[in-house]
Amino acid sequence: MPAKDVITAQPSAVPESDNGWDSLLQEISHRPKRATERKQDRSKRTEQQILTGALRVFARDGISRSRIADIAAEAGISASTLYEYYKSKEDLAYDLPLSHLAEFFEGYHVAAANKTTRERMLLYLVMSADYAREHAEWARLFYLEIWPSVFVTDTDLRHSINDFTRVLLFLVNEAIAEGWIARDRNIHETAALLTGGINQIIITWLLYRKPRNLTKAGTEMAERLIAVLEMEARAAR
């Protein structure tokens, strides 16, 4: 196992120039949310009511079983009015996760400032699990229906989903440069290991409410994942 220039490694230093980090997070958390801009105040309220109602109904019944009529009722409007806002049920379902995702990335960007790469990676995984716990309805929709959907293509949403991996890939690359993740392993595989591990915990919690304490379980898994990658790197030297 070759280890050419581990000499330049700086395991626990805060990246100086943040080469690309801020611009990446910037780009990701400012993806266009919605093209349409509502004119009247009433309308903005309605828009919000639709989003809230839809989230509840979708999370409860699943996208496929949810009825437009139910969502409209929940939002306190008529079914036909909903079509002034979204051109179809699917359109609504796929738009819903976006605002939350942006919020997550923004929160993460702030929380990750002035941290080492390792801390950032840990925080990313932990915050993912914790955000799912705090926004269980959203998480149910996102992790169980949207993420795996083959049909979310060429949209802002697919970009946002890919962003999740992009951040992780960035951190993996940094970690390799710093020398605490083995460079002889495929970076996508490493990212898949991290994403897979944490998502599995989240999904199991969403489906069965087990383990009870998602935050604790997520933290444990995150720490374990990173520890394991560090071991690999040490072994590869």
Added chain:
Amino acid sequence: MPAKDVITAQPSAVPESDNGWDSLLQEISHRPKRATERKQDRSKRTEQQILTGALRVFARDGISRSRIADIAAEAGISASTLYEYYKSKEDLAYDLPLSHLAEFFEGYHVAAANKTTRERMLLYLVMSADYAREHAEWARLFYLEIWPSVFVTDTDLRHSINDFTRVLLFLVNEAIAEGWIARDRNIHETAALLTGGINQIIITWLLYRKPRNLTKAGTEMAERLIAVLEMEARAAR
């Protein structure tokens, strides 16, 4: 980190009595497939045609977008006839994966005979990925639509899905007894790590056809996962 009786560990021995292994696999691969038993030969053929047609249509359009009429046409029958076999579209969608799952478990049971626990675990992960590659339509339906579905509850299918984890848990317990997985880690967490890692690879392949060679990627990931667990165990000694 305590390591009480690692003395009795037998890292690479074939389990003698197979305490529970065979009966577990036996049970899992013989879950009741269908309650209804068709009387006529013609009917059995039709049943098969429905399953084949449905798989193709579901994999292409997704459950929600698929139309009964299309499936019926694909199967060469009228839409109303389909209701003699399944009481709804959902019912059909959720019944589809069962036969394949049983087939997978049977194949695995045979392939895993006379192997060490470590080999069995590796084989399980590798075969999962490979089965998905060989049965891509089925895998698309299973991993992207059925598995994450909250609504598969209290059915044979939910049992079968849980079986996937049960096998893994069994192997993890064996490995702990043999001493090559750390006993101070939560077994469910360890299973989640394994499942999550391999599933992430499969899902990414299903969504993006990347990495190109799923068998190779699955094998690499499986080997890495197990190697990493072994490292953990060594470190815990």
Added chain:
DNA sequence: AATATTCACGAAGAAATTTCGGTTTGAATC
């Protein structure tokens, strides 16, 4: 206050699922 624009809704239309009654087909029995 008059006017224009945005927003909301009920009713009608469209599309898909599901049920029903009657006909055809297959297999067992004589």
Added chain:
DNA sequence: GATTCAAACCGAAATTTCTTCGTGAATATT
């Protein structure tokens, strides 16, 4: 091989849900 009966099948109608459209009400603008 004819008879009989249940199983399998289908077309048409009913039902459910999604979506469009025309019109009127609410809001903002002048």
